[in-house]
Amino acid sequence: MATRFGDYQSEIYLHGLAGTKPPFTTDLAALEEEAAARLPEDGFGYVAGGAGSGATMRANREAFDRWKIVPRMLAEATDRDLTTTVLGDELPAPVLLAPIGAQTIVHPDGELATARAAASLGLPMILSTVSSHSVEAIAEAGGSRWFQLYWPSDAEVCASILGRARNAGYTALVVTLDTWTMGWRPRDLDRAYVPFLNGEGLAIPFSDPVFRSRLAKSPEEDLPAAMLAWMSMFTGTDFGWHQLSLLRELWSGPIVLKGVQHADDARRAVDAGMDGIVVSNHGGRQVDGALAALDALPTIAGAVGDRIEVLFDSGVRTGADVIKALALGAKAVLYGRPYAYGLGLAGEDGVRHVLRCLLAELYITLGLAGYRTPSELSPSLLRRG
Numbered sequence: 001m002a003t004r005f006g007d008y009q010s011e012i013y014l015h016g017l018a019g020t021k022p023p024f025t026t027d028l029a030a031l032e033e034e035a036a037a038r039l040p041e042d043g044f045g046y047v048a049g050g051a052g053s054g055a056t057m058r059a060n061r062e063a064f065d066r067w068k069i070v071p072r073m074l075a076e077a078t079d080r081d082l083t084t085t086v087l088g089d090e091l092p093a094p095v096l097l098a099p100i101g102a103q104t105i106v107h108p109d110g111e112l113a114t115a116r117a118a119a120s121l122g123l124p125m126i127l128s129t130v131s132s133h134s135v136e137a138i139a140e141a142g143g144s145r146w147f148q149l150y151w152p153s154d155a156e157v158c159a160s161i162l163g164r165a166r167n168a169g170y171t172a173l174v175v176t177l178d179t180w181t182m183g184w185r186p187r188d189l190d191r192a193y194v195p196f197l198n199g200e201g202l203a204i205p206f207s208d209p210v211f212r213s214r215l216a217k218s219p220e221e222d223l224p225a226a227m228l229a230w231m232s233m234f235t236g237t238d239f240g241w242h243q244l245s246l247l248r249e250l251w252s253g254p255i256v257l258k259g260v261q262h263a264d265d266a267r268r269a270v271d272a273g274m275d276g277i278v279v280s281n282h283g284g285r286q287v288d289g290a291l292a293a294l295d296a297l298p299t300i301a302g303a304v305g306d307r308i309e310v311l312f313d314s315g316v317r318t319g320a321d322v323i324k325a326l327a328l329g330a331k332a333v334l335y336g337r338p339y340a341y342g343l344g345l346a347g348e349d350g351v352r353h354v355l356r357c358l359l360a361e362l363y364i365t366l367g368l369a370g371y372r373t374p375s376e377l378s379p380s381l382l383r384r385g
């Protein structure tokens with residue numbers, strides 16, 4: 001059923017009459033500034049950082065800014081319906097929560113808070129392999145959930161992790177291709193900081209019985225050795241396209257490849273029988289100098305047509321950004337850093353506030369631009385300028 005997400009606007013004004021303000025800014029493009037001022041430097045720096053000089057991270061935003069929406073008038077767009085179906089999941093709006101690892105670095109409740117906020121709005125959460133809480137614990141929050149895989153070299157560990165995710169009710173599998181090893185990230189390197197150094201974020205592998213069987217001593221007894229085992233199994237891996245069939249044997253639900261940036265790779269995903277792709281450069285955290293994800297989107301969408309579900313992330317901040325990504329060929333977007341800032345600023349309520357702002361802005365802007373549903377959006381409503 002369609003939800004009037006715009007109601008958050010009137011709710012905020014009404015609370016204002018009673019003297020209550022929103023928990024923090026409603027300006028999603030300015031959220032990072034507020035987070036920078038209020039969150040601890042280590043956690044904030046890890047979330048905000050990008051690869052190398054930050055050129056790709058900036059390019060992601062610049063690409064959105066180059067596209068302008070051309071609003072249409074008297075379009076009878078009062079009643080909007082943002083619902084859409086992605087890989088069999090009925091979504092109240094074309095938005096999913098991007099996988100973000102190690103969320104306790106910004107708030108002690110981490111992914112549990114995020115899962116509860118997402119479930120309360122009916123948006124699917126994509127849980128990272130590098131999560132501070134186990135797949136089973138997150139499942140208790142309810143709601144629709146997908147699982148993101150960092151593909152380990154040990155096939156039995158992979159089978160065990162996927163089996164647990166499937167048993168815990170995760171429906172689609174998102175396999176991240178662009179981070180088989182960590183990008184060069186000066187912001188973390190300068191502080192010699194990664195969350196995983198103290199085991200943070202490794203709940204899924206560390207709680208896995210097969211992973212544990214590979215260790216001489218448990219992570220509780222010898223953390224550095226467990227960390228090394230994790231790193232050698234989950235990073236620096238060497239998979240090729242032909243091995244995707246291994247994952248198909250382990251996962252009966254839809255499989256989505258995340259990190260596609262070239263039309264030929266998108267075609268290969270189709271040929272490999274995949275169900276979806278996420279056009280993404282990992283928020284500019286991997287290849288510095290890579291093209292903006294939004295600039296890759298139209299070519300890729302054109303190359304695969306409707307043979308595969310095309311999702312998008314990297315740089316989405318506002319409701320208008322969602323409209324632009326949808327107009328350029330995405331079926332839905334993955335929302336990333338902003339909800340992590342919301343989590344850091346106010347836990348579950350903070351994530352909910354950020355998501356409600358995004359959905360309200362999307363709902364209102366879509367109508368003001370003259371459109372009623374995501375399916376009406378096409379490149380013709382945009383101009384380069």
Ligand SMILES: Cc1cc2nc3c(=O)[nH]c(=O)nc-3n(C[C@H](O)[C@H](O)[C@H](O)COP(=O)(O)O)c2cc1C
Pocket residue numbers: 046047048098099100101128129130148176258280281282283284313314315316335336337338340
């Ligand atoms: C702190 C942080 C952790 C992330 N962890 C993961 C992860 O575990 N798995 C994954 O596939 N992507 C991960 N990503 C990438 C996001 O899923 C997404 O591609 C990216 O945040 C999009 O860029 P944006 O947030 O600037 O829009 C992470 C991103 C950030 C900022």
Ligand SMILES: CC(C)CC(=O)C(=O)O
Pocket residue numbers: 101130179182282285
């Ligand atoms: C490298 C991962 C472990 C986490 C991640 O995807 C990220 O920090 O961007």
